[in-house]
Amino acid sequence: MNVYFLFIGGPEIFVIMLIVVMVFGADKIPDIARGLGKGIRQVKDATNDIKREINDSSKEHGLDNSIGKDIKKEIDSVKENIDDLTGPIKRQL
Structure with missing residues (x-):
């Protein structure tokens, strides 16, 4: 069983990591990871912050969060x- 991460398999990830080490050097990788x-x-x-601003703004203007829940x-x-409609179709395949 193959494990894929973003449609990339284990050997491809290994090759990419090897290239990263060769290009940047082993001492730069922690700095790059820290920056990321x-x-x-x-x-x-x-x-x-954006979510908090939206919630605060909606409370200020008297909007209710029940609209989002609805x-x-x-x-x-x-x-x-x-799901009810496609359930029998999925089972047939």
């Missing part, structure tokens, strides 16, 4: 209906 980690963290913090409930209902 900081970048990912900044993106995550920015998305959390929309989610409807989406889940549609997903269940699709």
